Amino acid sequence: MSSFFDYILPSTYSTNKEVTLLDRKLGLLHVSISLLVFAYVIGIRVVLEQGYTESENAYGINGVQLNGTTYTENQRTLLKTPQDVASLLRTGAEGDAIFLPTRTFVQYDQKESNCTTPDEPCSDDSDCVRAAPLAKGQCKAGDQGQQGACIRLQWCNRGADGEYSTAQTSNPFTGSAVSTNSEILKDLGRLSVVITASVEFQKLAGRLSNEDEGRTRWTMSQVLKRAGLTEEQAQTDGAVLDVVLSWDCPFLASSGCLPILKVNQLAPGEPFYVQWANYFRRNGDYPKGSSGPLTQYRDLYQARGLRLLVSTTGTGTQISVLMIMQQLFVILALLPIASALADYIMQNCFSERRHYREYKTEQSPDFSDVRAKVEQLEKQSQSRSAKAMNYA
Numbered sequence: 603m604s605s606f607f608d609y610i611l612p613s614t615y616s617t618n619k620e621v622t623l624l625d626r627k628l629g630l631l632h633v634s635i636s637l638l639v640f641a642y643v644i645g646i647r648v649v650l651e652q653g654y655t656e657s658e659n660a661y662g663i664n665g666v667q668l669n670g671t672t673y674t675e676n677q678r679t680l681l682k683t684p685q686d687v688a689s690l691l692r693t694g695a696e697g698d699a700i701f702l703p704t705r706t707f708v709q710y711d712q713k714e715s716n717c718t719t720p721d722e723p724c725s726d727d728s729d730c731v732r733a734a735p736l737a738k739g740q741c742k743a744g745d746q747g748q749q750g751a752c753i754r755l756q757w758c759n760r761g762a763d764g765e766y767s768t769a770q771t772s773n774p775f776t777g778s779a780v781s782t783n784s785e786i787l788k789d790l791g792r793l794s795v796v797i798t799a800s801v802e803f804q805k806l807a808g809r810l811s812n813e814d815e816g817r818t819r820w821t822m823s824q825v826l827k828r829a830g831l832t833e834e835q836a837q838t839d840g841a842v843l844d845v846v847l848s849w850d851c852p853f854l855a856s857s858g859c860l861p862i863l864k865v866n867q868l869a870p871g872e873p874f875y876v877q878w879a880n881y882f883r884r885n886g887d888y889p890k891g892s893s894g895p896l897t898q899y900r901d902l903y904q905a906r907g908l909r910l911l912v913s914t915t916g917t918g919t920q921i922s923v924l925m926i927m928q929q930l931f932v933i934l935a936l937l938p939i940a941s942a943l944a945d946y947i948m949q950n951c952f953s954e955r956r957h958y959r960e961y962k963t964e965q966s967p968d969f970s971d972v973r974a975k976v977e978q979l980e981k982q983s984q985s986r987s988a989k990a991m992n993y994a
Contacts, residue, residue, distance in 0.1 A: 628948055635944060654925050659915070660915070661914070663800060666796065698912045699912060701907055703903070704786065704908060705784065707903075708901065713760065714757060714898060715755070715766040717758035720768065735755065741753070773904070775875065786837050790836065794819050794820065825843065825910070840908050844867075845863065845910050846866075847862075849915070849916035850916075850917055851916065852919055853919065875904070882899055883898055
């Protein structure tokens with residue numbers, strides 16, 4: 603019967619037993635599992651995932667500029683006007699971005715005055731907001747039964763009669779534009795984008811520049827094609843494009859690492875709208891000798907177009923002795939799995955599993971009883987020796 607001390611102090615110990623089983627099925631099973639381990643490490647980790655290399659992600663700097671000459675066509679008069687970079691990039695140049703207007707409403711010769719607002723229709727004065735000093739809450743009735751509009755102090759358009767009576771809509775693309783002076787940029791393939799970029803791999807290599815490789819220029823048609831846009835879509839709605847110059851360098855030590863241009867639409871289907879104005883004054887507004895500030899005028903441009911946000915990224919790899927040793931250690935760590943799995947299948951799945959267990963596991967005699975018997979014999983021997991000495 604087991605005592606309490608048998609649970610606290612176990613009286614058994616298990617050790618591995620090396621057994622050679624002459625069985626063809628077991629041999630094939632063990633070899634197959636070992637080959638699977640080698641196939642996983644060599645085929646997937648080494649070949650497919652390139653586990654023998656060390657990789658590094660790098661982010662670089664870039665600059666972009668627009669080159670080329672094309673033309674715009676007035677939708678009302680069909681007048682064609684040549685357009686170059688100086689006339690197209692009216693919003694100013696940026697280091698890593700470009701806005702290219704493709705469809706523009708132009709309202710020339712606007713003036714600060716009180717005039718009607720097409721964005722605020724009304725029937726009487728109660729429909730208009732009173733917010734001094736810009737709005738006095740006045741409504742001007744429309745002509746020939748048309749709906750009226752509220753009057754505000756704002757930038758007003760000059761009509762055919764020379765009077766400043768109506769303002770421009772806030773977004774002429776979503777409603778009926780007051781100005782009919784609309785221009786569309788034609789033949790975008792004449793324009794090209796020049797991107798100068800470089801990336802630096804601090805651990806694996808030095809700095810790479812696309813100027814050294816001679817790949818710096820792409821036509822606007824190539825950019826639109828990579829973004830999945832047609833020229834008609836770009837002219838009508840415009841878009842925001844994420845332009846990435848990507849460096850994929852499998853072996854940095856070898857030459858010939860060329861950047862690839864990748865273009866994606868940000869918020870596909872959403873038009874991109876920008877407006878800006880050029881301000882000026884006229885010397886002949888006041889008679890000679892009059893005092894006071896000169897009246898300010900402006901030309902208003904409301905445009906849809908292409909917004910190009912340019913960036914550069916790099917991914918480089920290099921053969922590494924450290925990564926090769928790591929894959930070797932992975933093989934050594936996974937090989938015991940083949941033996942453990944073969945043992946489990948052998949003892950639990952095969953038809954001869956009972957015989958395998960008998961050969962695999964052997965229970966030894968209880969050596970604790972033998973040890974007690976030996977100690978008893980040693981004590982008896984010592985006692986007899988002591989008696990013999992006393993007798994002598």
